[in-house]
Structure formats: C-alpha cells, structure tokens
Amino acid sequence: MILFNKYPGGKKKAATMSYDDGNHTDIRLIKIFDKYGIKGTFHLNSGLMYxxxxxxxxxxxxxxxNHEVAAHGVEHATLYNLPNHGVIExxxxxxxxxxxxxxKIVRGMSYANxxxxPYIAEIAGNCGIEYSRTTRATGKLTLPENFLLWHPTCHHKNxxxxxxxxADLTYNSGHLLYIWGHSIEFDSDNNWDLIERVCDRLSACxxxxxxxxxxxxxxxxxxxxVRVSVDNKIVENPTNLDVWFTVGDDTLCVKAGETLYL
Ligand SMILES: [Zn+2]
Incomplete structure (x- = not known):
C-alpha cells in the first residue's frame, strides 16, 4: 500500500503559523520564529500600513x-458585507x-473578521487566491477539506x-499543527513566554x-x-516538487518530474 503521509525530507508532521494585521509586534514574533526555525505567514492590509x-x-x-506575506484585504473589510465588486477590489x-x-506573487489570504x-471563497479563488484561512479553530491536527476555507487548529491562546x-505523536498520518493569532495579543495579554515555550517545544521535534x-x-x-499505477509499481511525479510517501515501513521520495518503478 502506498500512503502519501510524509512531508519534505520524509518528516512525519508539519507545523505552520499564521498571523494577521501586520502590527509592529510582528518584528518581535519573527525574531522568536527565526531563533527556533519556525516558519510563518503574515496576512497584511496594504491600505492600513500608514x-x-x-x-x-x-x-x-x-x-x-524569511516568511510568507499574504493578503488580508486592503482595508480589513468584512467581505460578506460588501457588494461582489467590492470583495474583488x-x-x-x-x-x-x-x-x-x-x-513576489501573493497567492494566500486570511479572511478579515x-x-x-463559501461564495466569498469562490470569489477569492477567482482573484487568484489559492488558500484562505478562517478563524474557526478545529482543535484538530488535520489538513483542510477546502484550502479556500482553511480552518486552523487553534488560536495561540489555546x-x-x-x-x-x-509533539509527542509518533505514528505516520501526515499531521498538521496550524496556529493563528495576532502578535499584538502577546503584548496585551503579556504572554510572550507562551509563544517562546511553544516554539522551543516544536523546534526540539x-x-x-x-x-x-x-x-x-x-x-x-x-x-x-502524483500518479500511481493500479498495482502500485509505478509512481510518477509530474510536479516541480519532490514528494515523499511510505510503502510499508519504507519512506520513499519521488523527485520532481521523475518516475519511480518499485
Ligand atoms: Zn485582521
């Protein structure tokens, strides 16, 4: 049986951070992320940077x-309150x-407010957005059903x-930890130690x-x-990224543009 349950380098799990609004406190947060090798996405409002x-x-x-810049709406508008052309703008x-x-090309977003x-997600997709995060925490370590309505695992408070x-999970099932928040909350809640502890714990994995x-x-x-023959003997990767997977106890990689014969 072939299972696509591995991440780059054959790793078992993935973690990502997602922070909104582009407050000054992002600088302090990025210092912590960089110290521990954590990667994040920052969702910015281009009309509010003044x-x-x-x-x-x-x-x-x-x-x-060192991180991803993604959209969050020019003016931080609640999109479903706008006429459709306003959502597009x-x-x-x-x-x-x-x-x-x-x-750089901006392909990601998080919904303001x-x-x-779903009709907003469809408009976002038509504007070239490939994923967009909501604020609905699932409490789960799973991939989203729909990347244009990407529900995170949790807010950093929880x-x-x-x-x-x-961090303690050891079995293979492609778990994803997705944490979101606003860096300014670490100031208002006086809990920078929380994100420091979490990044420290993650970086040890x-x-x-x-x-x-x-x-x-x-x-x-x-x-x-990635295409797989019915008998699981041919694995063909038509993409520009190396892809890892498991066959029994073995972790294998099919390189970008290559075909494996197992
Ligand atoms: Zn926001």
Missing amino acids: KDNRISAEDIAEVYK EILNDRRELERLTG GVNP CEEITNIF EDVWFATNIEIYDYITASRR
Whole structure:
C-alpha cells in the first residue's frame, strides 16, 4: 500500500503559523520564529500600513523576508458585507500592492473578521487566491477539506496543550499543527513566554517540517498530483516538487518530474 503521509525530507508532521494585521509586534514574533526555525505567514492590509501600530510599507520586504506575506484585504473589510465588486477590489488590490512591495506573487489570504460563506471563497479563488484561512479553530491536527476555507487548529491562546500532544505523536498520518493569532495579543495579554515555550517545544521535534502556509499548500497539492499505477509499481511525479510517501515501513521520495518503478 502506498500512503502519501510524509512531508519534505520524509518528516512525519508539519507545523505552520499564521498571523494577521501586520502590527509592529510582528518584528518581535519573527525574531522568536527565526531563533527556533519556525516558519510563518503574515496576512497584511496594504491600505492600513500608514497607521502608527503597523509595519510601514517600505519595511515590509525586509521584515518578512524569511516568511510568507499574504493578503488580508486592503482595508480589513468584512467581505460578506460588501457588494461582489467590492470583495474583488479588496482582495485584488491587496494582492497588487503586496506584490509590488515584496516582488513576489501573493497567492494566500486570511479572511478579515473571521469566517466567510463559501461564495466569498469562490470569489477569492477567482482573484487568484489559492488558500484562505478562517478563524474557526478545529482543535484538530488535520489538513483542510477546502484550502479556500482553511480552518486552523487553534488560536495561540489555546495552543500549548495541543502542541504538546502534536509533539509527542509518533505514528505516520501526515499531521498538521496550524496556529493563528495576532502578535499584538502577546503584548496585551503579556504572554510572550507562551509563544517562546511553544516554539522551543516544536523546534526540539526532529520529525516536524516547519513551513509557511503556501509551502504546505504547494506540497499537499503536489502530492495529490502524483500518479500511481493500479498495482502500485509505478509512481510518477509530474510536479516541480519532490514528494515523499511510505510503502510499508519504507519512506520513499519521488523527485520532481521523475518516475519511480518499485
Ligand atoms: Zn485582521
């Protein structure tokens, strides 16, 4: 039996962080992520960067250079309150400006003000968004059913217990820990020690792949495109990413663009 339950490097589990609004406190959070080798995605409002408590436009590329910059709407509007053309403008103009500031294609998003109905996800997809995070915590360590309505595992306020459970898991099933929040909450709640402890615990796990949201999306999308013959003898990878999988007790890799004959 072939199981696509491994991450890059043959790792058993993946962890990703997702932080909204681009507050100044992101700088302190990124220092912690970088110290522990944790990867995060930062969802930014390009129309609000002039505000005192936000990272300014000219600093975006430098501050977030080790992480992913993703959209969060130009003005942080609640998308389902807008007419459809307003939803499109809020997403597309945010992409356009964030791409100009970073020099990278912006393909990810998180919904401002929470959870959105499926028609908003469809509009987001039509604006070139490939995944978008909600605020509906599942408490689960699973991949999303729909990347355009990507429900996270937990908010960081409630992440410590499940992080410890995740860290202790040893069997293969492609677990994903997805933590979200706002870095400014660490200031208001005076609990920077919480994220420091969680990152410290995660970084000690050798079987965890730390990735941005889009890296998780890209890898899972690639693994689902790998073709397997009915007798499980031919494994063909038409994508541009190496994909790992298991056959019995063995972990194997089919390299980008290559075919394995087992
Ligand atoms: Zn927000």
